Amino acid sequence: MACWLMKSEPDELSIADLAAAPATAFVWTGVRNYQARNFMRDAMAVGDTVLFWHSSCEKPGLYGLAEVAATGLVDPTQFDPASPYFDPKATHAAPRWQTVSVRFAKQTAYLSPAALRAIPGLEGMTVLKRGNRLSITPVTDEECRILMEILA
Structure with a gap:
C-alpha cells in the first residue's frame, strides 16, 4: 500500500x-493539474493511505x-x-479528468507545516518544499511510517 497527501479546502471538503x-466514499473532484490527475489515475490503489491536509485556510496542515x-x-464536475x-474540452466519450474516492479513517491532532518540519525525517516531504502547489503528492514509506507512529 502506498501513502499520499491530499489537500482539500475545508469549505469544500473537510476531515x-x-x-x-x-x-x-467521497469523490475527490476538482483536480485540474495533470500530474496530480496522473497520480490518481495511474498510481493510487484501493486501500492506500491518505494524509488529509486542509489548504487555503487560516491553519493549513494535516488534520486526519x-x-x-x-x-x-x-470527475463529473x-x-x-x-x-x-x-x-x-472534456466529453463523456473522452473525459480528461479522472479521480478517486476516499473514505474516512481517523481524525488526528492538527499538525502544522512548522510542526512537520521539526520532526526528524519529515523535513523533505514534498508538501513542505518551497513552491509546491500540487494538491496530491506521494509520501515516502519512511515519511508515512514516521507519521503513523506519531498519529497512532
Whole structure:
C-alpha cells in the first residue's frame, strides 16, 4: 500500500465532513493539474493511505487520515457548465479528468507545516518544499511510517 497527501479546502471538503459520514466514499473532484490527475489515475490503489491536509485556510496542515475507496472514476464536475471545474474540452466519450474516492479513517491532532518540519525525517516531504502547489503528492514509506507512529 502506498501513502499520499491530499489537500482539500475545508469549505469544500473537510476531515470533519468525512468523519460525519464514515461509511461514505467521497469523490475527490476538482483536480485540474495533470500530474496530480496522473497520480490518481495511474498510481493510487484501493486501500492506500491518505494524509488529509486542509489548504487555503487560516491553519493549513494535516488534520486526519483517510483511505482510497475507489479508483478509475471520472470527475463529473468537468461536464457541468455551472461548476468552477468545468472543462469545455472534456466529453463523456473522452473525459480528461479522472479521480478517486476516499473514505474516512481517523481524525488526528492538527499538525502544522512548522510542526512537520521539526520532526526528524519529515523535513523533505514534498508538501513542505518551497513552491509546491500540487494538491496530491506521494509520501515516502519512511515519511508515512514516521507519521503513523506519531498519529497512532
